[in-house]
Amino acid sequence: MADNRKSRAITQGVQRSPNRAMLRAVGFGDDDFKKPIVGLANGYSTITPCNMGINTLALRGEAALRDAGAMPQIFGTITISDGISMGTEGMKYSLVSRDVIADSIETACTGQSMDAVLAIGGCDKNMPGAVIAIARMNIPAVFVYGGTIKPGHLDGEDLTVVSAFEAVGQYSAGKIDEERLTAVEKNACPGAGSCGGMFTANTMSSAIEAMGLSLPYSSTMAAEDEEKAESTEKSAYVLVEAVRKQILPSQILTRKAFENAISVIMAVGGSTNSVLHLLAIAHTIGVKLTIDDFEEIRQRVPVFCDLKPSGRYVATDLHKAGGIPLVMKMLLKQGLLHGDALTVSGQTIEEVLADIPDTPSPDQDVIRPFGQPMYAQGHLGILKGNLATEGAVSKLTGIKKRAITGPARVFESEEDCLDAILAGKIKAGDVIVVRYEGPRGGPGMREMLAPTSAIIGAGLGDSVGLITDGRFSGGTYGMVVGHVAPEAYVGGTIGLVEEGDSITIDADQLLLQLNVSDEVLAKRREGWSAPEPRYKRGVLAKYATLVSSSSQGAVTDKDLF
Secondary structure, eight states: OOOOOOOOOHHHHTOOOOOHHHHTTOOGGGGGGGGGGEEEOOOOOOTTTTTTTTHHHHHHHHHHHHHHOOEEOOOEEEOHHHHHHHSSSHHHHHHHHHHHHHHHHHHHHEEETTTEEEEEEEEEEEHHHHHHHHHHHHHEEEEEEOOOOOOOEEEEEOOOOOHHHHHHHHHTTSOHHHHHHHHHHSSOOOOOSSSSOOOOOHHHHHHHHHHHSSTTTGGGGGGHHHHHHHHHHHHHHHHHHHHTTTHHHHHSSHHHHHHHHHHHHHHTTTTTTHHHHHHHHHHHHHHOOOHHHHHHTTTTOOBBBOOOTTTOOOOHHHHHHTTTHHHHHHHHTTTSOOTTTTTTTOBBBBHHHHOOSOOOOOOOSSSTTEEEEEEEEOEEEEETTTTTEEEEEESSSSOOOOOOEEEEESSSSSSHHHHHHHHOOOTTTTTTOOOOOOOTTTSSSBHHHHHHHHHHHHHHHTTTTESSSOOOOOOOOOSSEEESSSOOOHHHHHHGGOOOOOOEEEEETTHHHHHHSSHHHOOOOOOOOOOOOSSHHHHHHHHHOOOOOGGGGGOOOOOOO
């Protein structure tokens, strides 16, 4: 985390050097050298609908920054589409891209002595990547979410990208024909914006709003609506004022801010990936946060928003019902939010929410009254046992069968697992084990949306368990446990499981247990050795060398020295 320094652009402005000659070439005039230089990290890309509308927002933000008295400097950063790479080797680059994004923003802003940054992103890893960079640099910053996609429609049903994955499972199980499968595919994603349910992108945008680094309501706006562009413009003005007041990320990203984010994530039923990302951001800013903190907050915060993947509604419905500010005000009223936490506007959370109602409108049922929640406790549970001594993450709500003990069906990769499911080789009562997909073993900790969606599509969601040292998409639900740590590649017990072993997943006891004696496990461990690395060159090899355990956020700069 960088030291807070006097405005570097102003310091630079009193000097005459070749630096100024270069800046004149990109449009600086005499008076501009006295203005703060504000980087605009532009996540625009036509790779994915999540990011294809972002350039318009970047240009709107650039004009507003200039009007507010700053000198904006636009630079690009990357994205990987989780939805497009899902189920392929390319998915290994998804989590890696979080660090590439963070590195690129830090490199551009610090290398060019920028005084602040306005970061715009859309797909899942854009947001934590940008906030990790913001935490590292500790210069005034605002994050702008590119916006959510509007739902697709087919025969009166709202569709999301997860609908397409589940349709593949339904087709393989003979429940729908190819014509229906194609119709779902063609209608699931109607335009620009990030995946529409309370999946990872919308979960992280909501968390960042709750932490005070984004403006109110911005996390649930549709990408294609004018209010998203207006919010971007307003964000630019707020950021320039934050530069003047020197409101820094270290003042905003406090322990209270992280607790607020976790409470909101529980209330909306957010993605398991949020555990990984918040741990990483906290590590970067220097806030002590562990996976056990998620479990503690889960036990006191109910789920009171009815949102996909396990619920009925999408993020645009949440926005119309009152958005994250209403969710936060309801939590604040119950003493479950820190109202004195600071936001980038200079106001506290309590001040920001002053005029927000503390009860939902009776004319909608997306946000339920606090006393009538979907579930009495939060949904993201931390399971432990001899299969996950450091912990694992699971969605505990929306499942009919709270515990399962069954024979292990062991797979060394996601592809082998998916083939078995689609071939009808997985039966009710089985516990699927997908291993060597962790941060180091994968490397990159792939998401298992294809297998979990195939299980749901085949009608096995309530009768089959799945555990993995990889991750899950925010669109996943069912009796599934991810982030198992230690992972198989570093000698975790998940690497010692044999076909047919008895495994217990118990949501109520928060237990993930391999029902094999310690003596047998010790003997198996003697005969175990780590496999050869799958990659020995390039970004995946570097990542596998540096990355920490998922229980520590899978960061790449932990205890380097």
